Amino acid sequence: MRNPTYLEISRHRVFYFRWPLIKPCAAGNGTPTSLKISLGTRVGSEALSLSRHLSYVGQALMKQWSASGMRYDEIRAALKKHFQGALERRKSEMAAEGRLRPEKLDALRNGLGLATEAVATGADIIPYMSDDSLIIGFAEKYGFPLTPGSNEFETFKTEMRKAYRDYCKQALAYDQSFESYDFGETATPSASTFAKTASGPRQTLADVSAKFVAEQKKAESWVTRTEQQKRQHLELLKEILGTEIDIADLTSSDVQRVKETLLNYPRNRNKIEATKKRSIEELSQLRGYETLGVRTINSYLQTFAGLFSWAKKNRYVSENLFDGASVKENKKLAEEAQREAFSQDQIDLMLRELLENQRGLINKDYQKWGPLIGLYTGARLNEICQIELSDIKEDAGIWYFDFNDEGDKKHLKTTASRRIVPVHDQLLALGFLEYVDALRARGQTRLFPDFSFSAKEGYGRPLSRWFNERFLVQLGIKTDDLVFHSFRHTMVTRLKHADIEDNLVKAMVGHTREGVTHKHYFKGYKLAQMQEALRKF
Secondary structure, X not given: OOOOXXXXXXXXOOEEEEEEOXXXXXXXXXXXXXXXXXXXXXXXXXXXXXXXXXXXXXXXXXXXXXXXXXOHHHHHHHHHHHHHHHHHHHHHHHHHHOOOOHHHHHHHHHHHHHHHHHHHHOOOOOOOOOHHHHHHHHHHHHOOOOOOOOHHHHHHHHHHHHHHXXXXXXXXXXXXXXXXXXXOOOOOOOHHHOOOHHHXXXXXXXXXXXXXXXXXXXXXXXXXXXXXXXXXXXXXXXXXXXXXXXHHHOOHHHHHHHHHHHHOOEOOHHHOOOOOOOOHHHHHHOOOOOEOOHHHHHHHHHXXXXXXHHHHXXXXXXXXXXXXXXXXXXXXXXXXXXXXXXXXXXXXXXXXXXXXXXXOOOOOXXXXXXXXXXXXXXXXXXXXXXXXXXXEEEEOOEEEEEEOOOOOOOXXXXXXXXXXXXXXXXXXXXXXXXXXXXXXXXXXXXXXXXOOOEOOOEOOHHHHHHHHHHHHHHHOOOEOOEOOOHHHHHHHHHHHHOOOOHHHHHHHHOOOOOOHHHHHHOOOOOHHHHHHHHOOO
């Protein structure tokens, strides 16, 4: 192996990095005229890899020192540009030669460990070498106006440690990406082989996101609540990657950065004083706060995959970088997190109290009819609480609920939630239509007129709190997995046990049906079919 002039080997066969010093590091007063650092290895290839990362320091110190000051955004932009270039060179190397050799991987892992410690403790990135020397090297190489001891100089030092840490992390992640194959996308040699749509006008992430949302809204692909959620997800994506970045310039390392951010992202960020005003970079360093759950993280990643799938179809990008991006969920924990269905004994106990009120828990109409409708329809709590009297209809002798999101204050979870469900025979026998007629006679327009609307929770808060926090508790059947939503699990479970066709069950509870035929061509089951199925509940 032919070593560069800045790489030396001691009599103990340990490699050293050496570079001549110029002012201000050496002032001609007897101080050392060269910088010498032990690389801590006797392996020539590993020493060569480490020394190349340091060589830019020596090159930079050969220039004249100058300084005045830099803005924070200029510091971040400069560091990002430098390490992006280094990362792309590393990726190009892997594209040409394959995965990194063990010694290069070890060098990156060592660098990551040192940089992570430096970020956490303020220690120097490289043992036995001051970070000040590295920054002086940056300043000399690129002509940055940084004065040692200034606030800008110290800020640059802090940001440099983070930038180098993330460079090592992303280089390692890119190498790891070659561990497996994704056959969902057509394999391509490299991004450079594509004729970028960006050969035309530049398309920023913000521009493409706005077009994506506008088209989905025009096509009515999302209900209001889903649209709000998707917008929130995309705002975070822009905050992580930058609104003005060209979407065609994003790489798999950016996807990895997004995933890592989500893994450390605090829940309820904007509700906690200590987190709501912090930047993404600052949040990544915080510890001690509850972070997003795996399901929530994957919902973000699904939104991003949807954006890039749309962008690919519209030729803004050559590939869907987020395709298949997800965090593996512990199946056992996921199953445990599922809501339980009510047992027959629990249903019998609830029905006795709802109809006989032996414990005096039923004081208002919604406390009786809300749970009964939940039990006999499997509808979501807020779907029930926002029912208007005009949504209770009759067709060919069959009474039914029309679950819809018509009007400003009615919201459904998905487009599949728009559906009709027959009023169960048992509800009719219990006098449900008489209750409805009494409300109409009083000039009411809503099934539960006592409920007030909340932009965040809709109409469902009173019923939710009473049922989950009082009713089930007083009956002695409350657990973390038994809540109002368990009525849906009960309905689905019972109907499947009765051998009701799966897509018919989904149609009645508002789940998306499977198969091209059912999704795109089938216009709905007959009321009589649904009524017959409900009678088996």
